[in-house]
Amino acid sequence: MTFELRHLATLDAVAEEGTFGRAAQRLGYTQSAVSQQIAALEKAVGGAVFDRPGGPKPVRLTPLGAVVLAHGRELLAGAARTAEAVERFNAGEGRVDIGTFQSVTNEILPPVVRRIRDEHPAADLRLFEEETDPPLSDGFDLLFFDGRIGGEVEQIKVIEDPYVLVARRGDFPDGPVPLEALHGAPMVAQPPICDQARVERVYAEAGVAPRIVFRTADNRGVISMVRAGMGVAVMPLLALDLRADNEILCTHELLPALSPREIYLAWHAGRTLSPLARRVLDITLEVTKDIAARWPLSAGGGSRGGHRG
Template sequence: MDLRQLATMAAIVDEGSFGRAAARLGYTQSTVSQQIAGLEKTVGGAVFDRPGGPKPVTITPLGRVVLQYARDLLSRTDAMSAALDRFRAGEGRVDIGTFQSVTTVILPVLVQRLRAEHPDCDIRLFEEEADPPRVDDLDLVFFDGRTTGDVEHHKLLDDPYALVARRGTFPAGPVPLAALHGASMVAWPAVCDRPRVEEALARAGVAPRTVFRTTSNEAVLAMVRAGIGSAVLPRLVLDAADDTLSVHDLEPAFPPREIYLLWPAGRTHSPLAARAIEIAIEVAAAHHRRAG
C-alpha cells in the first residue's frame, strides 16, 4: 500500500474536500483523485462518497477502517523519519563499556564534550571487570589490554604503575622494589590487572604482605590514607590522590598497563559512536601529554 495514498486520504478527511487537500499537499486536484482511485482499487471499494457540487465529501465505512490504520502508519512513518534525522545528526544512543579509572578520569571529559555537541544524545555506560570484555553488544569499550576475537583495537595510552603511600611512609623520590618486601600492602583482588602486578613483584623476588583487598579504587586509597598499607596502582587511578598521600616511581619500573579502545571488527558506526571514538582518542592523548 502506497503511503502517499494514505497521506492524501488523511488530508482529504482533515480538509473536507479534494481541492483543499490538493492545496495543502502541493498536488493538482487530478493527482489527488488519481491517488484515491489507486487506494480504492487496492482496498477493494470506495473510501469516500462524492456527492458533487458544494457538498463535502464523506468517508465511507470502509474508509473509516482504512483511515484508522492509515493514521497509525503515517504516525509511525513520521516517527521513523524523525528518528533517522536525529540519528544522522548524531542525536541517537551510544553504549560505552568502561572501567573505574577510565570512568573517573577520561569519561567525564568525553561525555561533557559529546553532550555539548549533541545535547539530545543518549549515552549509556556499562562498567564491568570482565576479562575478556563484553564487546559485541556495545559501540565501544575501554579495556586495559588487548583481547582476542573479531575485535578492532586502538591503543589510547600507556598507564605507568606507581607506589602510593601515606605521606611520610617512604622518603621522597623513587622507591626500590626491594623496599616492598614484607611491607603491608592494599591491593585489588585477582581480577583486572592485579595478576600482572603480582607477577612483576614475584619476578623481582619481592613478596609484600597483602593485608586488604577490594575492587574499589576509592576504597584502596582510603585504606592507604588510614595507614593500613601502601598500594601499587596505575597512574590513572592516582588522579584521585591528595596531599595526605605520596606517590613514588618504582625502581625498576613495571611495564605500564596499556589502555585500548575496542569495538567489533567490521562494524559500521553510527555518527554518534564514530564521534565518541574520535573524542575518546583526543581526550586520552591530552591526558597522556599532561601526565608526561
C-alpha cells in the same frame, strides 16, 4: 492490496480540502498527480473512495473511502512517529549500555557523561561497573577494559596509563626509586587478576618479591592503607586522587619503569554502533587525550606490567 503511504496522504488531503485542486496546492503536486494517486488507491482497494459530483461542488468520501481514511490515518500517524523516532535516534538519542571499572568511572566517564548530557539531554546512558577477568562483554554496547580483549570484538586503545610508586613522604628519597627497593617491602595491592597479575610477574622476573600485607579491589582502600603506614603501593595514575594527601603521600617513578597499562574501549564485531554510542566513543578519545596531556612527560615507559582498578 498494494498502496503506498503517499496514496493515503493524498486521500487525507483531498478529504480535508474538499477538491483535488486545493489538495494539490497543499501537497505541492499537480492536480493530475493527485488524480493519479487517488486512482491508484481506488484500484488497490477495489472501489471508489470519493463521490465526485462535478463542477465546483466538493468531493465526498464514499463509505469505502471513510474506512480506508480512518485506518490510513492510523498508518500515517504511525509512520510520522517512526520518522520522528528515527530522526531523534540519528540526532543522538537512544540508550547505550557501558561496561566500566573504577578508574574509568572516576576519571574518564564523568566528563564524557557531562558532554553527552549537554548535547543530548534525552540520551539514556546506563553504566555497569564490574571487576572480571576475562571481561564479560555480553549485554554491553561499549566496554572499557585494561588490556586487549580476545574474541569477536572491535576495540580501540583510548589511553596508556603510567604506573607510579605511592608512598608516605620520607619513606624514600625524592626522585625515582629502583625497582629492587621493593624487595621485601610491605605492599598494599589489588587482587591478582587482570593487570595486577602482570605486574606481579614483572616483579618476579626482576627477582623482586614485595611482601603483600593487604589486598583490596578498592582504589581508595589502597590509598587509605598507604596513608596509614601499612605499606607502599604501585598504581596507575588514573587510579590516584592524592589532592587531599599531598602533605602525607607522594609518588615516585620506578626504575626500570613499568610500561603503562593500556585501556581499551571495545564493542561487538560486526555490529553497527548507534550514533549515540559512536558519539560516546568520539568524546572518550577527546577526553583521554586531554587527560594524557596533563600527565608528567617522565611517567611511563619500561617493561610490561599493570593492575585493574
